Amino acid sequence: MKRRVNIWAWIIFLIGIIYFFLPLFSTFEFSMRMIKGRYTFEAYREAFTDPEFFVNFGYSLMWSILTIIISLLLVVPTAYWVHWRMRRARALVEFITLMPFVVPAVVLVFGMSRLFGGGLKLFGHSILVLTPTPIPLIAGYVVLSFPYMYRAVDTGLRAIDVRTLTEAALSLGAGWRTIITQVIFPNLRVAILSGVFLTFAIVMGEFTFASLLSWPAFGPYMEEIGSMRAYTPQALAVVSFLLTWGSIGLINWVGRGAPGQQQVAGAH
Amino acid sequence: MAHKPYISRRQFLKMSAMAGGAAFLAACAPKAAAPGGAALPDLASGNNIPMDQLIAAAKTEGTLTTIALPHDWANYGEIISTYKTKYGLAINELNPDAGSADELQAIEANKDSKGPQAPDVVDVGISYPAQAMQKGLLAKYKLSTFDTIPLKDPDGYWYAEYYGVLSFEVAKPAIANTPQDWEDLLKPEYKGKVAMAGDVLKSNEAVQTVLAAGLSRSGGDLAKAPEMGLQFWKEMNDAGNFIPVIADQGRIAQGETPLTMEWDYLSLANRDKLAGNPEIEIVIPKTGVLAGPYAGAISAYAPHPYAARLWWEFVFSDEGQNLYLKGYAHPIRFNDMVKRGVVPQAMLDKLPPAEAYAKALFPSVDELNTAKTYITENWRKVVFGE
Amino acid sequence: MSLIKSPPTVSSKTSEKPVAVPSTRESPWDWLGLLPFLLFAFLFLFAPSASIFVNSFQDLSGHFTLSNLAAILTERDFLNAYKASLSISFITAAGGAIFGFLLAYAVVMGGLPNSLRTFLLTFSGVASNFAGVPLAFAFIATMGNAGLVTGWIETILGVDIHAQGFTIYNIWGLSIVYMYFQFPLMVLIMAPALDGLRREWKEACENLGGTSMQYWRYVAFPILMPSLLGTTILLFGNAFGAYATAYAFSGSFINLVTIVIGAQLQGDVLFNPGLGNALALGMIVIMTLCMLGYLYMQRISARWVR
Numbered sequence: 001m002k003r004r005v006n007i008w009a010w011i012i013f014l015i016g017i018i019y020f021f022l023p024l025f026s027t028f029e030f031s032m033r034m035i036k037g038r039y040t041f042e043a044y045r046e047a048f049t050d051p052e053f054f055v056n057f058g059y060s061l062m063w064s065i066l067t068i069i070i071s072l073l074l075v076v077p078t079a080y081w082v083h084w085r086m087r088r089a090r091a092l093v094e095f096i097t098l099m100p101f102v103v104p105a106v107v108l109v110f111g112m113s114r115l116f117g118g119g120l121k122l123f124g125h126s127i128l129v130l131t132p133t134p135i136p137l138i139a140g141y142v143v144l145s146f147p148y149m150y151r152a153v154d155t156g157l158r159a160i161d162v163r164t165l166t167e168a169a170l171s172l173g174a175g176w177r178t179i180i181t182q183v184i185f186p187n188l189r190v191a192i193l194s195g196v197f198l199t200f201a202i203v204m205g206e207f208t209f210a211s212l213l214s215w216p217a218f219g220p221y222m223e224e225i226g227s228m229r230a231y232t233p234q235a236l237a238v239v240s241f242l243l244t245w246g247s248i249g250l251i252n253w254v255g256r257g258a259p260g261q262q263q264v265a266g267a268h
Numbered sequence: 269m270a271h272k273p274y275i276s277r278r279q280f281l282k283m284s285a286m287a288g289g290a291a292f293l294a295a296c297a298p299k300a301a302a303p304g305g306a307a308l309p310d311l312a313s314g315n316n317i318p319m320d321q322l323i324a325a326a327k328t329e330g331t332l333t334t335i336a337l338p339h340d341w342a343n344y345g346e347i348i349s350t351y352k353t354k355y356g357l358a359i360n361e362l363n364p365d366a367g368s369a370d371e372l373q374a375i376e377a378n379k380d381s382k383g384p385q386a387p388d389v390v391d392v393g394i395s396y397p398a399q400a401m402q403k404g405l406l407a408k409y410k411l412s413t414f415d416t417i418p419l420k421d422p423d424g425y426w427y428a429e430y431y432g433v434l435s436f437e438v439a440k441p442a443i444a445n446t447p448q449d450w451e452d453l454l455k456p457e458y459k460g461k462v463a464m465a466g467d468v469l470k471s472n473e474a475v476q477t478v479l480a481a482g483l484s485r486s487g488g489d490l491a492k493a494p495e496m497g498l499q500f501w502k503e504m505n506d507a508g509n510f511i512p513v514i515a516d517q518g519r520i521a522q523g524e525t526p527l528t529m530e531w532d533y534l535s536l537a538n539r540d541k542l543a544g545n546p547e548i549e550i551v552i553p554k555t556g557v558l559a560g561p562y563a564g565a566i567s568a569y570a571p572h573p574y575a576a577r578l579w580w581e582f583v584f585s586d587e588g589q590n591l592y593l594k595g596y597a598h599p600i601r602f603n604d605m606v607k608r609g610v611v612p613q614a615m616l617d618k619l620p621p622a623e624a625y626a627k628a629l630f631p632s633v634d635e636l637n638t639a640k641t642y643i644t645e646n647w648r649k650v651v652f653g654e
Numbered sequence: 655m656s657l658i659k660s661p662p663t664v665s666s667k668t669s670e671k672p673v674a675v676p677s678t679r680e681s682p683w684d685w686l687g688l689l690p691f692l693l694f695a696f697l698f699l700f701a702p703s704a705s706i707f708v709n710s711f712q713d714l715s716g717h718f719t720l721s722n723l724a725a726i727l728t729e730r731d732f733l734n735a736y737k738a739s740l741s742i743s744f745i746t747a748a749g750g751a752i753f754g755f756l757l758a759y760a761v762v763m764g765g766l767p768n769s770l771r772t773f774l775l776t777f778s779g780v781a782s783n784f785a786g787v788p789l790a791f792a793f794i795a796t797m798g799n800a801g802l803v804t805g806w807i808e809t810i811l812g813v814d815i816h817a818q819g820f821t822i823y824n825i826w827g828l829s830i831v832y833m834y835f836q837f838p839l840m841v842l843i844m845a846p847a848l849d850g851l852r853r854e855w856k857e858a859c860e861n862l863g864g865t866s867m868q869y870w871r872y873v874a875f876p877i878l879m880p881s882l883l884g885t886t887i888l889l890f891g892n893a894f895g896a897y898a899t900a901y902a903f904s905g906s907f908i909n910l911v912t913i914v915i916g917a918q919l920q921g922d923v924l925f926n927p928g929l930g931n932a933l934a935l936g937m938i939v940i941m942t943l944c945m946l947g948y949l950y951m952q953r954i955s956a957r958w959v960r
Contacts, residue, residue: 102895248776
């Protein structure tokens with residue numbers, strides 16, 4: 001059945017494109033005005049020649065990788081367990097993973113820095129004094145990643161009917177390691193990648209946690225440049241938008257044709 | 269007996285145990301022992317420590333942890349690097365965007381941790397030390413230059429480091445006629461062009477903007493200034509001259525906020541950074557000149573207490589104070605230094621004319637707090653009518 | 655009693671399990687599998703959040719007080735903040751839902767080339783996270799007093815919209831900005847849901863003589879409604895909790911709950927963490943209700959998808 005081309009669809013799409021691209025264009029146009037009287041990429045050159053750019057970018061990269069690893073280690077087995085064994089816990093786990101939307105970041109950070117900065121006392125001694133380490137930062141990022149990671153993996157698991165696959169594999173005599181690596185993971189590849197890239201985008205741009213816990217990261221760097229410079233921050237904004245778009249485009253390209261492609265993104 | 273070339277297993281274990289035990293004991297040894305075995309100078313009394321002892325003690329600590337010191341603010345970048353090279357210490361800079369509340373929060377949250385996230389020294393708005401002292405977050409210390417500091421806590425818990433006055437930051441050619449005083453801002457030609465550089469509920473600078481306008485209107489009467497300041501901004505809002513957006517360099521350059529009010533050291537630094545794109549003109553208003561000092565203090569839980577004290581010795585020395593001046597901020601010991609002739613003329617020439625500062629008013633901490641409370645509580649009601 | 659062991663019958667009460675498959679009987683030990691996750695969530699999500707709950711009942715010197723809660727329920731400033739936050743959330747949820755749905759429909763079922771669908775979906779992935787200072791600047795640079803589009807309108811149409819009283823620095827202007835991440839969120843969630851509308855249903859409807867209008871009214875919308883409502887609720891919560899964008903846009907000049915919380919917890923001027931946390935508590939309550947609503951709607955719509 002041939003699809004009728006709907007003129008309204010085109011109109012709506014066009015309106016959408018105009019709405020989304022005008023602000024981006026304004027930012028780009030302004031970022032090109034660094035030198036008086038003509039358009040130039042000077043702001044971009046200045047952005048990329050600042051050594052702090054690479055230092056902070058590197059730190060954020062490190063935070064994202066750590067976050068992704070820990071999040072995967074926590075979320076994938078849990079999601080799998082819920083699907084296979086603990087259907088009845090599904091509502092609870094889903095609720096927990098949506099809680100990061102509910103609690104404002106600044107409040108969570110303050111809570112963590114009080115609790116883990118010597119606030120917890122056992123027999124008069126402070127325990128779990130974690131604030132000198134990046135543990136609260138990474139933990140905070142992992143918590144932030146829960147909604148996306150869990151939702152992505154959950155959707156992926158739903159699309160592949162875990163129980164049947166597991167039981168089939170078991171009845172054919174497969175051990176647990178084989179089941180996880182050769183049956184589940186390959187089918188979840190796209191879902192996991194989707195969660196990974198979204199987490200990556202979020203951690204790279206995150207500001208509140210890094211700033212209040214005083215760790216170097218790209219978000220606070222962008223904020224600092226924003227308060228110190230006029231044109232360079234906009235160049236940075238354009239660059240980070242394009243980079244993120246590129247990564248998400250990449251995951252879509254990698255995952256074309258595979259089951260379970262639902263994505264969720266989010267809150268600010 | 270055959271010579272055994274290798275250490276027997278038992279001997280090896282014994283040696284490791286001894287080495288380990290020694291290392292363990294060394295680690296457990298109280299850190300207060302300085303090289304050479306002399307005890308480190310006393311901290312609790314708050315008395316001044318002679319510079320050579322202080323430098324030696326600081327060197328054993330090796331690092332200083334600072335917070336909320338953007339490099340472009342009052343030339344902190346150069347102050348930090350000079351301290352590092354002069355004394356051979358490292359500086360661990362935390363969160364340059366922190367506000368005064370965040371700084372105190374950082375001290376409190378890291379009370380028991382002594383890790384790299386615990387700040388040694390803070391630079392906060394002048395009304396903050398009182399709260400911090402109440403919570404026991406600050407340590408006292410009498411600097412060598414203590415007597416020449418006009419604004420400080422008598423016991424040495426905090427000292428005002430520098431001040432600026434509120435200035436008009438005017439972008440040309442967007443603004444054809446530069447306003448000279450607060451009342452000029454109400455002129456119709458400035459419709460949709462005036463913005464504050466901070467948020468009234470969050471930024472000390474913005475609150476002072478309201479207060480300064482009020483000071484201008486009330487002819488210097490600080491008691492009436494908060495109320496009249498709010499009235500002024502209400503008129504600005506009604507006329508449409510005031511746009512409720514926070515000005516920053518990007519928005520000034522883009523043209524959205526061509527007229528804003530900032531501390532002079534920030535305006536002058538912005539002018540330099542924008543380098544003519546656009547042209548910035550700085551004007552100190554004729555009336556309503558308000559001085560905004562910032563206070564420095566030492567954390568009571570500082571992991572590096574000697575480095576902290578050394579920092580302030582440096583900042584309040586002639587050299588340190590001149591570095592503030594280089595960043596266009598008036599060091600607190602300005603008058604004393606000018607009298608003694610230790611301020612380079614070239615630096616003085618780069619500042620706005622001294623007469624503009626002659627009328628600068630320094631509210632007391634109590635007056636500031638009263639004004640702050642009044643303004644923040646009534647801001648929305650008066651200006652926006654909510 | 656027969657000495658011959660009879661094979662187990664279908665009706666036998668004790669079910670014999672096949673040897674290779676482990677027991678699927680529920681056991682309390684199953685909860686152990688969730689332990690790492692639950693422990694992590696407790697340590698780094700619930701415990702810090704609970705400390706907020708506790709702190710809402712403390713005054714500046716740490717003593718127990720109900721004054722913070724009383725303040726947020728009675729002081730005009732805070733009530734106005736909640737009102738403003740609720741209205742902007744409502745506006746952007748409704749607007750985001752409607753146009754977002756139309757966009758999703760356009761790319762999924764509107765006959766547009768597949769490449770445009772991929773384009774919109776990947777773009778939405780980025781745009782839904784594009785917020786805070788860059789987004790605020792982008793709109794100021796577009797529609798502000800010195801904005802690009804403002805300039806174009808003035809040059810082309812000769813009209814100074816700002817002189818006519820137009821301004822983006824109010825709830826409506828901020829709503830337009832919020833749409834930048836609301837539309838994409840709607841698109842990302844509804845596109846797969848629209849995909850789930852099986853072609854067979856449309857064909858069956860047509861075979862029975864139904865018009866397109868009837869298809870939508872009696873088949874498609876009822877099926878989509880839980881997803882639509884659920885996502886709208888999600889958009890509502892999303893807007894309510896937005897802070898970075900609102901603050902970057904106009905600081906506290908627009909009175910929103912998140913802004914007031916920020917002012918109480920940080921900054922150089924106000925400082926009453928107990929009050930800030932009480933406000934946050936109120937916000938958490940509202941957001942939790944949103945989340946529960948969303949989850950409930952998802953449960954209902956799951957009936958049709960799969």
